[in-house]
Structure formats: structure tokens, C-alpha cells
Amino acid sequence: MDIDIFEAYESNVRRYGRSFPTVFKKSLGATIWDESGEPYIDFLVGSGALNYGHNNPDIMAPAIQYLAEKSIVLSLDMYTAAKRDFIEVFVESILKPRGLSYKIQFPGPTGTNANEAALALARKYTGRSSVMAFTNSYHGMSLGSLAVSGSASTRQLGGVARHDVIRVPYENYPNQTFDSASYIDHVLGDPGSGIEKPAAIILEPIQAEGGMNTASAPWLSEIQRICRKHDVVFIVDDIQAGSGRTGDFFSFEFAKIEPDIVCLSKSLSGSGNPLSIVLIRPDMDIWNPGEHSGTFRGNNLAFVTSAAMCTMWSDRQFTTAVERTAVKLQEHLDRLVAKFPKCIEQKRGRGLMAGLKCRSHAVVSRVHDVAFENGLLIESSGPNRDVIKVLPPITISDGELDHGIAILDQALQEKTNGD
Ligand SMILES: Cc1ncc(COP(=O)(O)O)c(C=O)c1O
Structure with a gap:
């Protein structure tokens, strides 16, 4: 070879x-x-x-047909028929059956692009700068995502400071007897904790790169409750665990939570084509037009394959x-x-x-x-x-x-x- x-x-x-x-x-x-x-x-x-x-074949056949018809491939964030079809199918087959209501942001096509957008929006929405992130988390390789990631070797990349992150223990870290949710609740409510109120808490319901650590339903609900109590944006990074990986479309469905922001990427296109979205609680969608940008937000081939994939969830x-x-x-x-x-x-x-x-x-x-x-x-x-x-x-x-x-x-x- x-x-x-x-x-x-x-x-x-x-x-x-x-x-x-x-x-x-x-x-x-x-x-x-x-x-x-x-x-x-x-x-x-x-x-x-x-x-x-x-x-x-169920996902690629529509893409092959789409290309053969000289259809739009790249469209920035212009309106296209393929994007309209994707939004319709995503809303009808994924969001509505789960009782979820979100606005959809199309950031750049990688997972880290979605996380950067989510973090930026949470900071804009709250006017606060720090973010709570967990031990053994992994959120991507651009600077904001690196800052909230846990692994030392990953975080050292970039060679610049990674400010504004409050590291907190994930469920069962460092051991099964430590109640990390109560700890978070306590430090957020205690004026003497030395921990400022963050803009957001960001977490993965299953930490894939961190060693396949799973969060339980009660712990996830508790984190959501704490976010609501302390007026902190709850961001779920469902980039690796979402899009069907756990057997449900979203990895947090089993916990019956409704995060303020959800990031999807990786398998979202169903085909290996790059595609990311940020799902935003409607009242939190305070972006100004064009305020967050990126060239490859209109990957129409990915919209076509993703729509085919989402349709499968109605079957x-x-x-x-x-x-x-x-x-x-x-x-x-x-x-x-x-x-x-x-x-x-x-x-x-x-x-x-x-x-x-x-x-x-x-x-x-x-x-x-x-x-x-x-x-x-x-x-x-x-x-x-x-x-x-x-x-x-x-x-x-x-x-x-x-x-x-x-x-x-x-x-x-x-x-x-x-x-
Ligand atoms: C949970 C999670 N978030 C974010 C990312 C970053 O995604 P990307 O590599 O597409 O930037 C990954 C990649 O492995 C991931 O597993």
C-alpha cells in the first residue's frame, strides 16, 4: 500500500x-x-x-439527483429550496414530535463553529463573560471551545490565554459520592464562593472524548433547574452524542429536559457532509442581522442529505x-x-x-x-x-x-x- x-x-x-x-x-x-x-x-x-x-442509499440518492439537476451547492445564508426543505423536515420530523420549539442558526459547518456561536450568544444575552464547563469535556479546537474543554493537552493548544472559564466537576467526578450538582448550586448562590455568575453552563450529556462518561437523567434535570434558578443559559453540546447516536435523536431526550441552546453537527447531515446548527430558545434569538457569520453556512448538499436523514425519524x-x-x-x-x-x-x-x-x-x-x-x-x-x-x-x-x-x-x- x-x-x-x-x-x-x-x-x-x-x-x-x-x-x-x-x-x-x-x-x-x-x-x-x-x-x-x-x-x-x-x-x-x-x-x-x-x-x-x-x-x-436512502440518504445519498436524493443528493446524487440534486447534483445531477445543477442545483445550488453553496449559498452563504441566502434562502434556497434545499434549505427550506431541510427546515420544514427538521421542524416536522424532529422538533415537533418532541414538543421542542427552537429557532435555527446556521453557523460555520464544524462542531466547534456551533459551540463558538452558542457561547457568543449566551454572553451577549446575559452580558456576562465567564462560562461554567465540566471536567473531561471536549468542545472543539477553536479558542473559545478549547477554553471550555477539560483535557490539559487540548487546552494548551493555541498558545494564548483561555480566560473566563469556571471548571466544575461532571457527574461522578472525582467519585460517585461527590454531588457535583449541589456543589454548583451552592457556589452560584453563595456570595463568598469567589465564583462569579457565568453566562452559561455548557455540557455534553455523554462525554465522548472524555472517556464515554454518561450523565444521568436526574443530574441533567438538576443542572437545568440550577440554570433556571440562577438565570444562567443552559447549553447542551450534542455534537457527538446527538443526531441519533444514543438511539434517540437527541441524547438528552431520556432526561426530558429542554436546554436553552443545543449544538448539533457531526452526523447531522447523515452523510458525512459538514453541517452544523445551533438551536436557540426563541426569546434568546437576539442576534442582529449578519452579526455572526461564516462562508460555509449554506452547504446545500448537506441540507438535502440531512432532510433525508430526518425523514427517517418519522418511520x-x-x-x-x-x-x-x-x-x-x-x-x-x-x-x-x-x-x-x-x-x-x-x-x-x-x-x-x-x-x-x-x-x-x-x-x-x-x-x-x-x-x-x-x-x-x-x-x-x-x-x-x-x-x-x-x-x-x-x-x-x-x-x-x-x-x-x-x-x-x-x-x-x-x-x-x-x-
Ligand atoms: C462533543 C463535541 N463537541 C465539539 C466537537 C468539535 O467538533 P468539530 O471537530 O467538528 O469542530 C466534537 C468533536 O469531536 C465533540 O465530540
Whole structure:
């Protein structure tokens, strides 16, 4: 496999190319093939950006037709027919059935663009500058998002100060007995706490990069209650956990909360095309026209594929199949946890957003390499990179899921035998 050109010319910063040193060429569903025709089951799915699998025909067919008709591809934030269709479908298939009412902002196309817009709006709305953010959070690589992210190595990037952030413990941090929600409530109400009232609290209902840590429904409701009590904007970063990943469209549905602002990206287009939105409580939509901007806010191909994806959520057969796959995945992982106690400490995550917390980074590293040799793509997360992320497409077939899990099982077996 010729990878010389990447090593010669692509920046040292490249990561996944090093983890999976082959050249990929084709993909369909949960399978991705390299140039020599070798298949791999994909449990990495563009780090959560391909929840509906690669080249999902129900999503890609309208896009192919759209391109063939010489339709608009880029439109800044002008009105286009594709954007109108997307808004209609998103409102009818996603927001209304969940009793949600939001204005939709189209920021730049990446997740971090959405978070920057959300943080800027919360600051404008409240006139305050600081933001409360959680341990082990990850919100993106631009400066505002870096500032609210937890990981030390991530935050050090940029080489400039990351002001205006109040770091608070996520649920079960540093241990299960510490009640972080009461702590937050207390410091916000105590004039002696030394902690100023923030513009917003930003959180991920499941911290993917932070190690697949899940927040419970009572904790999420409590954070919402605290935000309302102290007049603080509640922002949910649903960039990785949303767009269907947990088995529900939004990862916070199970907690029956209604955040003031929700950020979506990654799998929102359903196709791997970049698309982000910021959902804003209507009375909070105080932007002046053109006040927040970005060239690539009008990715019409992404509107077309996203509309096709959102329509799927009105189909009972589709949602039932996703629920069933989530149960099947969880059963598989319970079995692996019971079978490999020397390698795995616990199962993490929820629905199809799953992880295996391993005993060390060395376990994860070995399992990753053996899995790749045997045809499975997985990645790691967590501050010590000791969690295996298991993110199959939510539309994965039973056969592909069983095959991917069998490769994972075999890799864990080899690691166990090798010790
Ligand atoms: C929760 C969360 N927020 C924000 C981001 C940043 O998204 P992007 O890489 O598209 O800027 C990510 C990316 O992994 C993420 O997982």
C-alpha cells in the first residue's frame, strides 16, 4: 500500500492515518475497503459523523439527483429550496414530535463553529463573560471551545490565554459520592464562593472524548433547574452524542429536559457532509442581522442529505430497528465485560454510544492494533486513552455488528493470552 506521499507531504499532525496505515477507497454501510480490496468493519464512523453508515442509499440518492439537476451547492445564508426543505423536515420530523420549539442558526459547518456561536450568544444575552464547563469535556479546537474543554493537552493548544472559564466537576467526578450538582448550586448562590455568575453552563450529556462518561437523567434535570434558578443559559453540546447516536435523536431526550441552546453537527447531515446548527430558545434569538457569520453556512448538499436523514425519524420501522440494535450492542458488550475481566474494567456509554473502559492504555493500544490487522476500526478516548469507543453505525446490519464484535472479542482474547 503506497502511503509514502502522506509521510512526505502531509503534516506531522496527522493521526488516524498513522493508526490505520492503509489507503481507503470505498465504503458502504458499516464496511470500508482499502485500495487492495481489504474490508474493515467501521466502529469509528468518522468519530461519530457517520451514524447512518457510509453512503446510506436512502440518504445519498436524493443528493446524487440534486447534483445531477445543477442545483445550488453553496449559498452563504441566502434562502434556497434545499434549505427550506431541510427546515420544514427538521421542524416536522424532529422538533415537533418532541414538543421542542427552537429557532435555527446556521453557523460555520464544524462542531466547534456551533459551540463558538452558542457561547457568543449566551454572553451577549446575559452580558456576562465567564462560562461554567465540566471536567473531561471536549468542545472543539477553536479558542473559545478549547477554553471550555477539560483535557490539559487540548487546552494548551493555541498558545494564548483561555480566560473566563469556571471548571466544575461532571457527574461522578472525582467519585460517585461527590454531588457535583449541589456543589454548583451552592457556589452560584453563595456570595463568598469567589465564583462569579457565568453566562452559561455548557455540557455534553455523554462525554465522548472524555472517556464515554454518561450523565444521568436526574443530574441533567438538576443542572437545568440550577440554570433556571440562577438565570444562567443552559447549553447542551450534542455534537457527538446527538443526531441519533444514543438511539434517540437527541441524547438528552431520556432526561426530558429542554436546554436553552443545543449544538448539533457531526452526523447531522447523515452523510458525512459538514453541517452544523445551533438551536436557540426563541426569546434568546437576539442576534442582529449578519452579526455572526461564516462562508460555509449554506452547504446545500448537506441540507438535502440531512432532510433525508430526518425523514427517517418519522418511520416507526426505522426507530424500532435502531432501538433493537442498541439493545443487541449492549448485550454484546456485557458479554465481553464478563469474559475479559483482566482487560476490561467496565462498560460505559448509553445506547449505541458505547465504550469499554480498559485496565490500561496498553490494553487499548494492543486491542486496537490486533483489531485493525483483523479488519476492524476502533478508536480510544478518555484522559488516559484507556477507553475503547464502540460506535457502529446506528443502521448497522446484524451480520456486520456480530462480525465487528467477533473481531473485538478475538483481539481481547489475544491480549489476555499474551499477558
Ligand atoms: C462533543 C463535541 N463537541 C465539539 C466537537 C468539535 O467538533 P468539530 O471537530 O467538528 O469542530 C466534537 C468533536 O469531536 C465533540 O465530540
